[in-house]
Amino acid sequence: MTGILNSRIVLAQHPQGMPQLSDFTIEAAIPVAAPGPGEVIVEVDVLGIDAFIRTMLEDRKGYHGSVGIGDTVTALGVGRITHSAAEGFEPGDSVFGPLGAQTVARLPAAFLRKIDTSAVPATTYLGALGLTTGLTAYFGMHAVGAIKPGDTVVVSAAAGAVGSLAGQIARLEGAGQVIGIAGGPHKTAFLVDELKFDAAIDYKNDDVALRLSELAPNGVDVFFDNVGGAILDAVLMQIHEGARVVICGAISQYSDMSNVSGPSNYLKLAERHSKMEGFAVTHFAERFPEAELALTGWLKGGQLVVHEHVEHGIEQFPRALQMLFTGGHEGKLLLSVR
Ligand SMILES: NC(=O)c1ccc[n+]([C@@H]2O[C@H](COP(=O)([O-])OP(=O)(O)OC[C@H]3O[C@@H](n4cnc5c(N)ncnc54)[C@H](OP(=O)(O)O)[C@@H]3O)[C@@H](O)[C@H]2O)c1
Structure with missing residues (x-):
């Protein structure tokens, strides 16, 4: 034993629709065993x-696998090694990997990547330089x-993690007009005022199809879709000749994966x-260094506005x-x- 105690979020039942707090339990003060060969404690x-x-919380195997009842909920994270039985990994090393929804992880070091936190904070490896x-x-x-160059680009869930960067990358790569779709006036103001999108559509209060026809009368060249459903349909009606519709995700559909619209x-x-x-980002594994180089360059040059929203406490994971x-x-x- 290491003398360290872990608190973890466990799946109590598979959610039906929106995850409820009762779908999870927290197990606290679990003693953490010493690492086995090739393992580390983080x-x-x-x-x-x-x-x-x-x-992954569905009661059937999804693309990323599934979490069983009683298992620690999957999550990517950053942390620091406290004990190591793995060559090349030392106590004090900062790492990124599938640490799980818990305060202490014991896992094979092969699952982890050492990260350099001298130039950027560790959270950058979850956000601007993060896989997902x-x-x-x-x-x-x-x-x-x-x-x-000159493309008219639309991004959905544009104020979120992927969307906020996708729209800025479009601009950096020469897009002529960048339009974001997000929910509520606070988010549309964030897109235009802070991220410098050309325009934003509030899908909760605006008629998306009508606003798009006003903002992009000649059509949309690239639609980066994170949402699916009705928003995807509305943008499809407005695409330009030769458009590229990028299916990054479909968050409006994830609460009922057996009935995707x-x-x-x-x-x-x-x-x-x-x-x-x-696409799934993992399809581009061989090109990750190219992306890291480009993103690091933009970060160093102050060309990317990076926003993080931080909640606190492992017990807040379900919320x-x-x-x-x-x-x-x-x-x-x-x-x-x-
Ligand atoms: N292809 C890949 O490899 C890959 C990798 C990572 C992530 N993704 C996808 O990228 C997308 C964004 O993920 P993220 O981590 O960056 O999340 P995020 O955008 O930070 O958060 C999700 C956002 O989606 C919006 N949303 C939620 N439910 C919605 C609904 N029913 N209709 C419209 N908008 C809704 C919410 O913004 P509003 O307040 O604006 O509604 C929310 O802030 C997801 O679809 C995810 O699956 C794909």
Whole structure:
């Protein structure tokens, strides 16, 4: 035993629809055993609250796998090694990896990546330089969206982690007009005032199709979609000839994955010689260094506005997960576990 105690969030039942607090329990003061060969103990600092976590809570195996009843809920995080039985990993090293919704993780070091926190805070490896955030925005916009100078670009869930970076990357890569779709006047103001998007549509109060036809009368060249459902349908009606519709995610559909609502306006793709292409960031694993170089350059040059929303306390994990669906945050949603 290490003398260290862990508190973890456990799945009590598979959520039906929006995750409820009763779908989770917290187990506290669990003694942590010494690391086995190749393992390390990590004191978790901050967790990323990511949409894929919800898809893993389903009572069936999803793309990212599934969390069983009684298991620690999956989450990516950053932390510091306290004990090591793995070559190349020392106590004090900062690491990123699948630490789980808990305060202390014991896991194979092979699952972890050592991170350099001398130039950027550790949370940057969850946000702007994070797999599920910065890298996702980069490959979705740069590789799949294939931005061309002067393009009119629309991003949904634009005030969130991926969306806020995707829109800025579009601008950095030469887009002519960047329009964000988000919920509520506070978020649309954030997009225009802080992130310097050209315009924003409040899908909770505006008629999205009407506003798009006003803002982009010549059509949309690239749609970076994080939401799916009715928003995807509304933008499909407004695509330009040769448009690229990037399926990054469909957060409006994750609470009922057995009944995903497909786009009824997909024939616009044929009419306007356009394509719709999905991707998972892991498909670009061999090109991660390229994305890290580009993102680091923009960060160093002060060209990316990075926003983090931090909740506190491991016991707040279920509420933080709910926030991802109710939209109470801007930028990257994080949970500081202490
Ligand atoms: N392809 C990949 O490899 C990959 C990797 C990572 C993430 N993703 C996807 O990227 C998307 C964004 O993830 P994120 O982590 O950056 O989350 P996020 O955008 O920070 O948070 C989700 C946002 O979605 C909006 N939203 C939630 N429910 C909605 C609904 N029913 N209709 C419209 N908007 C809704 C909320 O903003 P509002 O307040 O504006 O509603 C919320 O802030 C997700 O679809 C996720 O699955 C894909």
